[in-house]
Amino acid sequence: MLLLISGPVATRPEVRAAMTVDIAPWDDDTRPFYVSLRHRVLAIAGGVEGEHITLPLQGCGHFITEAAIRTFIPLGGRLLIPATGAYSDRMTRLAREAGRVPVPLAIDTQRRASREAIVAALEADPSITHLGMVYSETGSGVVHDVPAICRAVAPLGRRVIVDAVSAFGALPFDLSQHPEVDAIVFTANKCLEALPGVAFAVCPMTRLAECGGNAGSWSFDLTDIYTHTQRYQEGSARFTPPSQVLNAFGVAMDLFEAEGGQPARLARYTANMRTLYDGMVGLGLVPYLAREAQGPIIVNIHAPADPAWDLKQFVELLKERGYLISNFYNTEKPSFRVGCIGAVTPEDMRGFTRSVDAVLHDMGIRRREAA
Numbered sequence: 001m002l003l004l005i006s007g008p009v010a011t012r013p014e015v016r017a018a019m020t021v022d023i024a025p026w027d028d029d030t031r032p033f034y035v036s037l038r039h040r041v042l043a044i045a046g047g048v049e050g051e052h053i054t055l056p057l058q059g060c061g062h063f064i065t066e067a068a069i070r071t072f073i074p075l076g077g078r079l080l081i082p083a084t085g086a087y088s089d090r091m092t093r094l095a096r097e098a099g100r101v102p103v104p105l106a107i108d109t110q111r112r113a114s115r116e117a118i119v120a121a122l123e124a125d126p127s128i129t130h131l132g133m134v135y136s137e138t139g140s141g142v143v144h145d146v147p148a149i150c151r152a153v154a155p156l157g158r159r160v161i162v163d164a165v166s167a168f169g170a171l172p173f174d175l176s177q178h179p180e181v182d183a184i185v186f187t188a189n190k191c192l193e194a195l196p197g198v199a200f201a202v203c204p205m206t207r208l209a210e211c212g213g214n215a216g217s218w219s220f221d222l223t224d225i226y227t228h229t230q231r232y233q234e235g236s237a238r239f240t241p242p243s244q245v246l247n248a249f250g251v252a253m254d255l256f257e258a259e260g261g262q263p264a265r266l267a268r269y270t271a272n273m274r275t276l277y278d279g280m281v282g283l284g285l286v287p288y289l290a291r292e293a294q295g296p297i298i299v300n301i302h303a304p305a306d307p308a309w310d311l312k313q314f315v316e317l318l319k320e321r322g323y324l325i326s327n328f329y330n331t332e333k334p335s336f337r338v339g340c341i342g343a344v345t346p347e348d349m350r351g352f353t354r355s356v357d358a359v360l361h362d363m364g365i366r367r368r369e370a371a
């Protein structure tokens with residue numbers, strides 16, 4: 001079964017095979033391996049040794065996003081969250097339930113967020129200390145120009161938390177150029193093509209040192225992970241780490257580097273997205289985003305107008321042909337969504353397109369234009 005979803009993504013068999021071992025996390029043979037993982041991740045983020053540090057956290061993307069919010073924004077602190085879609089809504093809820101004050105900024109969810117609008121909102125409210133920004137909005141498929149947005153807010157003295165969960169490893173980010181960023185957060189199981197169970201933040205060490213006592217949670221305190229690292233070295237974990245997941249992550253890093261790193265991954269995902277987008281248009285279906293707004297991570301396609309359309313049945317019939325897509329959608333109007341990330345190639349997208357055509361036929365769908 002080929003997963004064409006936004007995560008956990010399809011992985012290579014070598015990655016999965018690395019799960020089948022017993023590991024003692026504190027063993028002297030394991031610790032140098034954990035150290036090396038942290039430095040390899042730092043390099044992808046453009047982090048500077050001695051200035052930035054990679055902080056692993058057991059769990060998923062929501063956990064690391066909450067940890068960043070709790071660590072860098074004090075209780076009652078305010079953060080601007082451009083409402084990009086489903087994932088900015090999640091950041092908003094995480095912030096609110098952690099006792100921080102999210103300030104949503106309404107934007108057109110089908111386009112890249114405007115830098116000017118974000119700058120204006122921050123200038124209008126000096127009490128907002130942070131911008132919380134989703135890099136690739138997995139709900140819509142839009143990739144926002146987060147490096148440019150960061151550069152625009154830096155002169156205002158505001159700090160940035162970047163949700164790069166569906167971006168990191170494919171879309172470029174160079175922390176060495178972004179002193180305004182407190183954290184870029186992501187997981188193993190999206191564009192890094194590893195398995196779920198571990199998330200990461202890459203952060204400036206000076207900011208971590210300043211932010212002790214904010215979190216109000218031991219589990220979700222990035223400063224505590226940082227100080228533990230300083231005291232017990234980088235190969236040491238505070239609590240039991242997902243050892244097998246980290247072992248598989250090491251293999252995924254080998255494959256990432258062998259492929260040519262971030263630029264190669266972006267090129268493959270972009271080719272996947274274009275093949276899929278063109279394929280769907282060729283079938284008479286209507287993508288949700290205009291070509292110029294479509295990012296390389298996930299493509300939403302409008303549900304066909306035909307009364308025979310049934311998302312659940314569509315997904316089941318595609319599954320019988322070996323492709324698994326999401327059985328839900330995050331767009332305002334009904335749609336189906338297809339991930340372009342993971343161990344997937346343009347050839348896979350051509351095969352998928354043929355299967356979509358066949359399944360629409362089998363379902364008796366004639367009207368393929370947007371509902």
Ligand SMILES: *Cc1c(COP(=O)(O)O)cnc(C)c1O
Pocket residue numbers: 006007060061062063087134136137138163164165166187
């Ligand atoms: C997947 C995703 C998350 C959350 O990840 P979980 O691992 O499901 O908690 C957060 N933000 C974005 C943009 C994502 O795509």
